[in-house]
Amino acid sequence: MNDREEQDIEADEFAELSAGHALNALSPEDERAYQHALVTHPEWEAAVALDAATVDILADGIAPVAPPVDLRSRLLRTIDADLHPQSVDDADAGTPPVPDTGGVPVAPPTEVVQAVQRRAWTRGLFALVASVALLIGIGWGAGAVTSLWRTPAAVTALERIQAAPDASSAHVDFPGGEATAHWSQSVGKVVLVADGLPELPADRTFELWYVRGSTPIAAGTFDASSAKAMAQLTGTMHPGDTIAVTVEQSGGSPDGTPTTKPLIAIPTT
Numbered sequence: 001m002n003d004r005e006e007q008d009i010e011a012d013e014f015a016e017l018s019a020g021h022a023l024n025a026l027s028p029e030d031e032r033a034y035q036h037a038l039v040t041h042p043e044w045e046a047a048v049a050l051d052a053a054t055v056d057i058l059a060d061g062i063a064p065v066a067p068p069v070d071l072r073s074r075l076l077r078t079i080d081a082d083l084h085p086q087s088v089d090d091a092d093a094g095t096p097p098v099p100d101t102g103g104v105p106v107a108p109p110t111e112v113v114q115a116v117q118r119r120a121w122t123r124g125l126f127a128l129v130a131s132v133a134l135l136i137g138i139g140w141g142a143g144a145v146t147s148l149w150r151t152p153a154a155v156t157a158l159e160r161i162q163a164a165p166d167a168s169s170a171h172v173d174f175p176g177g178e179a180t181a182h183w184s185q186s187v188g189k190v191v192l193v194a195d196g197l198p199e200l201p202a203d204r205t206f207e208l209w210y211v212r213g214s215t216p217i218a219a220g221t222f223d224a225s226s227a228k229a230m231a232q233l234t235g236t237m238h239p240g241d242t243i244a245v246t247v248e249q250s251g252g253s254p255d256g257t258p259t260t261k262p263l264i265a266i267p268t269t
Contacts, residue, residue, distance in 0.1 A: 211242040
């Protein structure tokens with residue numbers, strides 16, 4: 001048994017190890033330390049079960065995301081900077097200069113890369129696991145947490161707008177339906193809620209606009225799976241803008257200006 005295993009791990013460190021174990025992200029050394037601590041402290045089994053349940057919820061609620069293509073190069077640059085700091089103080093202290101490699105970056109040993117990746121993984125994902133575990137621990141059901149995790153951005157934005165002290169809205173009727181724009185300057189978001197939208201062909205989409213004076217400013221596109229829809233506008237609304245919706249080709253207007261007459265136009269003054 002190594003020195004790390006022989007140490008009596010504190011509860012907060014075990015919490016990190018437990019989260020890492022649930023995420024299958026521990027190094028062999030950390031995994032042995034985790035198993036040893038669990039034998040020493042069987043009372044921590046409840047935390048382990050909670051972390052496992054939390055990861056199951058996250059796995060169900062998160063779509064796979066590919067890492068950035070430049071992740072490895074950025075990681076290597078960061079590690080190289082940490083391993084070979086260059087400063088005037090170091091030079092004055094007699095620190096040997098970093099060897100000139102002709103501009104070619106020197107890759108650190110594999111175990112160093114793995115250690116840095118493991119620390120970053122554990123810190124970031126432990127915070128996520130701990131947050132969800134806290135919700136479950138204070139009485140939220142797994143279904144409620146999963147539902148929260150999957151809540152569309154427009155729904156969350158609308159809740160924030162309606163809770164803001166400066167929440168505002170404007171309502172209009174249009175042929176076949178009605179629409180309401182909700183906004184808050186303090187929150188900085190605008191959400192459109194519409195009922196009675198027409199069904200569109202597969203090659204068409206709804207596009208949102210801020211009409212500022214006589215100038216339309218594109219604010220995103222949305223599709224409606226039914227007559228009812230909720231969509232969050234991109235960009236920043238200015239006081240007095242009109243919120244408009246047009247029908248455009250799939251992907252939005254190619255030149256950034258509406259190609260059809262507005263189906264919906266909501267003055268915000």
